[in-house]
Amino acid sequence: MQTITQKELTLVKPDDFHLHLRDGVALSSVVNYTAAQFSRAIVMPNLKPPVVNTEMALAYRERILRCVDEKYNFEPLMTLYLTDNTSVESIKTAAESNIIKALKYYPAGATTNSDQGVTDIKKTYAALEAMMGSGLPLLVHGEVTGDDVDVFDREAVFIDKVLTPLAKDFTELKIVFEHITTRAAVDFVMESNDKVAATITPQHILLNRNDLFKGGLQPHHYCLPILKAENDRQAVLTAATSGNPKFFLGTDSAPHARNTKETSCGCAGIYSAPNALEIYAEAFDSAGQLDKLEAFASHYGADYYDLPRNTEQMTLIKKEQAIPEFLPFGDEEIVPFRAGGTCSWQLKK
Ligand code: DOR
Ligand code: ZN
Numbered sequence: 001m002q003t004i005t006q007k008e009l010t011l012v013k014p015d016d017f018h019l020h021l022r023d024g025v026a027l028s029s030v031v032n033y034t035a036a037q038f039s040r041a042i043v044m045p046n047l048k049p050p051v052v053n054t055e056m057a058l059a060y061r062e063r064i065l066r067c068v069d070e071k072y073n074f075e076p077l078m079t080l081y082l083t084d085n086t087s088v089e090s091i092k093t094a095a096e097s098n099i100i101k102a103l104k105y106y107p108a109g110a111t112t113n114s115d116q117g118v119t120d121i122k123k124t125y126a127a128l129e130a131m132m133g134s135g136l137p138l139l140v141h142g143e144v145t146g147d148d149v150d151v152f153d154r155e156a157v158f159i160d161k162v163l164t165p166l167a168k169d170f171t172e173l174k175i176v177f178e179h180i181t182t183r184a185a186v187d188f189v190m191e192s193n194d195k196v197a198a199t200i201t202p203q204h205i206l207l208n209r210n211d212l213f214k215g216g217l218q219p220h221h222y223c224l225p226i227l228k229a230e231n232d233r234q235a236v237l238t239a240a241t242s243g244n245p246k247f248f249l250g251t252d253s254a255p256h257a258r259n260t261k262e263t264s265c266g267c268a269g270i271y272s273a274p275n276a277l278e279i280y281a282e283a284f285d286s287a288g289q290l291d292k293l294e295a296f297a298s299h300y301g302a303d304y305y306d307l308p309r310n311t312e313q314m315t316l317i318k319k320e321q322a323i324p325e326f327l328p329f330g331d332e333e334i335v336p337f338r339a340g341g342t343c344s345w346q347l348k349k
Contacts, residue, residue, distance in 0.1 A: 002294035007319075008348070009290060013312040014277060014297035016041040017305070018139075018178055018199045018250025020269070021064060021076070023047050025330030028067040030255050033273040035074035037347065039310040042077045042139070042250070045104055046113040050081035054093045057100055073312075077101040077305075079139065083116055084123040088130045095134035101305060102137040102176070103127075107162075109145040110154075111224040112254070112268055117141075121162055128170055137174035137305070142185065143225050152209070155225050156184040167192055176304075179204065179252045181225045183235035189246050190239075197304050198239070199250025200296075202279045203227065203270050203337065205237040219261045220335050223254065224268040240296055241289035248301035251276045257332040272337040275323060279337065281316050281345040315348040 002011040016034060019041040021027050034041055043064065045051035051060055057078040064076045080086070080094055082103045094100035105124070106117030118124055131138060142163060143154035167175060177189055177198040189198045203223060208230045211221050221227060239247045253276060254269025261267055272279060277297065284293045302309045325340045326333040 002291070008315055008317050009281065009293065010313055010315045011294040012298040013037075013039045013310045013314050014249060014294075015039055015301050015307075015310065016251050016253070016276065017176070017248055017301040018042055018044065018201070018252045019273070020044045020046070020252070020254040022255060023060070023063065026255060026257075027064060029327075029329045029334070030253075030271075030273055031064060031067045031074075032069050032072065034253070034276075035068050035072035037277045037314075039073065039312060040075040040077050040307070042079060042101060045079045045081040046106065046111075048113055050083075050113060050116055051079070052081050052083060052086070052116075053090055054080070054097045054100055057094075058097070061099060077307075079104050081106070081116070082118055082124055082127065082138070084119055086124060086127040088126050091127050091130035091134065091136065095131075095136055100136070102139050103131060104139045104141070106141045107143065107145050107158075110141050110143045114141070121166060125169075128173060132170055132173040135174065135306075137176055139176045139178050142177050142180070151226055152228060155180070155182050159184055159188050163188065167196060171195070174304075178250060179225060180236060180239075181228045182232045186235045186239045190244070194246070197246045197248065197300075199252070199301075200236055200240045200247055201250065201252045201270075202272050202276060202283065203252075205233065205240050205283050206279070208233045219263075219266040220270065220337070220339065222261070222266060222268055223252065223270045237283065237287060241284055241287050241292045243292050243295060245295070245300040245303060247296065248304065249280065249297045250301075255329065255334055257329050258326060258335050259332065261335065270337050271334055274327065274336045275321075275338065275343050278316060278321070278343045278345040278347060282343055285318070285345065316345050317348050318344060319346050320344050321346040
């Protein structure tokens, strides 16, 4: 049970249901920021090469755990990368492992390391059938690809062309519409059955597409799906703070070295891990909905994934903190969300 005073919020330690941890030195630079704030995280499989089978996921999980500071009791929840060739057999192995919690569907070419993603969802129908049978959720990057569709419309077109037929064909399949960005996505999730849920990032409730260009081009606000119009931001914020259990926390924290963002062709991804929970707290507080934060961050996602709710508690205090301009990232640097700015909440140490 959360307790809120004007200056403090004590809540059950949350989980991050959408996280990129990368591998190697990048992994060791980022994972403890998440472990400090979150008990568990759904770890995305878009490595190079992608994590396409249980064996690879188990090895990746070991590499993650080796980087976690022993003071944290952090549990990585592993996912597999769905391809046109994912077999029914590999779904069965994944389900029996108890370690694999979901499969991630990247439309081929939609985002970072998605070139081996799905070219046509129909090619995965046997795998989806097996997932439905074993209760493994499908995590969806919901954007169509191709230059014929405007980048700001890709999520809405995906709902019409892909997601609506998919949800009709697999009414018992658990589907998480990841990092939703539009009013259309909010409406789709609310109108769907209780198998369909969505994650919501900090950037999509705090920023709109003007923030991509404010004072000049802002590469650290570039992520996919791209920031949308103010009307969409408001709809997503309202969903996040509504107390509807279909909407829960997933940061989509996506680390890229500074030089790969501040360049002529910059990578997509916002690195929010170091202050993610505090930034959500600020957003919920500004919306006058702080009392909805604990369920969004610590209850609904766990319930959806049939995981026990965490029991450890943590406290946030309303006290301004400065966000650094950059942080170490192996031998390189990384620029966190809100770099050089402030956040009005912080974790109580
Ligand atoms: O902005 C993004 N970055 N969106 C994604 O879907 C992938 C992610 C990444 O892995 O960098
Ligand atoms: Zn992601």
